[in-house]
Amino acid sequence: MSHFGDDPFGAFAGSFLLIPNFLKPFYMPKEKDLENGTAKAAPYGLRKAEALLLNNGFDESDVAVVHPKNLSRFIGPTTRAIGISSMDPLGIAYVSLTYSNMFALGSEPRNRVEFRKLLRKTPIAKVHDRGQAKVIVGGAGAWQVAGTEARKTFGIDCVITGEVGPEVIDIFHQAINGETLPPKAVGGILRAAEDIPLIRGGSMHGAVEITRGCGRGCQFCSPTQRRRFSLPIEHILREVQVNVDAGNEMTILATEDLFLYGLKNSRFIPNRNAIVNLIENLVNVPGLKYIQPAHIALAPVVTDPKCTEEIAELLVSRGRYTLGGKSYVTAEAGIETGSVRLFKERMAGKALPFKPEEWPEIVKQAIGILNDNRWFPLTTWLVGIPGEDEEDVNATLELLDDLKGMKLFITPLLWVPLRPSILSEGSRPEIEALNDLQWEVFTRSWQYNLDVWRPPLKINSWKAFASSFLVPIFGSLIYFLYARYNPTAPMIKRLLFHSFNKAFFESA
Ligand code: SF4
Structure with missing residues (x-):
């Protein structure tokens, strides 16, 4: 709390x-x-x-x-x-x-x-x-x-x-x-918005639910097990008001995908009018300074770039995060894998209305469109999905490389059998059992983040100076005191080398 x-x-x-x-x-x-x-x-x-x-x-x-x-x-x-x-x-x-x-x-x-x-x-x-x-x-x-x-x-x-x-x-x-x-x-299985009571007091980070469920059917996912529906705009605005009255200047739009709001078809073509109308209404709430969507899917960004453009303009004006002194929009997006084979087997619905074979291309296009609209997503990638083989991991590394030059945060994660989900009985990968290629996904992702998100070195900025030198110095201490005995040791060594190299190279 x-x-x-x-x-x-x-x-x-x-x-x-x-x-x-x-x-x-x-x-x-x-x-x-x-x-x-x-x-x-x-x-x-x-x-x-x-x-x-x-x-x-x-x-x-x-x-x-x-x-x-x-x-x-x-x-x-x-x-x-x-x-x-x-x-x-x-x-x-x-x-x-x-x-x-x-x-x-x-x-x-x-x-x-x-x-x-x-x-x-x-x-x-x-x-x-x-x-x-x-x-x-x-x-x-x-x-x-x-x-x-x-x-x-x-x-x-x-x-x-x-x-x-x-x-x-x-x-x-x-x-x-x-x-x-x-x-x-x-607790119950809720089938419609009328079953959901309005909150009476402020929620953490001003969270307000706008949609429930998903329906794309990824095998590792829990929310997709719930019935999908959108909350009426009046319900959402009343809960936002409860939060504003409680002194909250921010709202997190709780959803598995902002583009599901008001969805009326099984092909996942976004309902642009409903989405833009929702964001417009939120932007006009007096006292609400920040609007933060929790999650987005990437396929709808490519399906309807105009929708992304229209809401990004509004959301940037209420962005919680800044870069270079200017606010931007972010939201979590699951990329999970670059392997078409694994994608088809475990999460084919994520690509709709496109074909699963197009997944790597959808990812690249979506990130490009988002970046053009000052939207820098936080993306999650899964390592160790059941059935993942070397070819799959190589495909993920390839996609990571293809995204170089774009602006996104990459969070590699171990696959976990969440409940309820289709894969809930699977056994999760042990960190000690990760192979070199899987570690490469972790290392390359964090190298990417260091390159993209570390502020450029400026001697007169303590933040930039700290991230260039103090963070790697502190990281080295942790490494020698503890991490060198840990399975993460090779990864941390490479990241430290990478960050020192960058810092010295830049300062020279
Ligand atoms: S797209 Fe996301 S929320 Fe929807 S089923 Fe897949 S993982 Fe779950």
């Missing part, structure tokens, strides 16, 4: 870095509380659960959404139910798993450390262990702690997976009545 300096992407690094306690207030500052001690901003899913309870028989005096640090003020002798929302309680999602394996100084992912602290080192443990209150865990990562062992270890009475639906109300009523809860439950 930190706003990470209003940087939603910075929050990813918080999922694996073991930040010393004295640095936490700087890296992951606590959001201010409201006057009554409840949270000013909270995870969006938790706000939905709160709204659902308030709409279904609970009174405002019965329910409180609070920061973990304030639990002792709110947990008392009459507390009967404690609901916790977590996206990744064990730190085994893509980013946390990949980078805690590489850089977490041989220890646990931050997410797991914090989750254990929350459940076992706060007043939650006391009221749970003496049987006074039930602990209920939900959120996108709830599946991670649904097993008997995990529930016992953390002291969880009930794990709710799926969407925030009618079952959540029943579980809380049972908890209040002191009944035994089922160890696992499914």
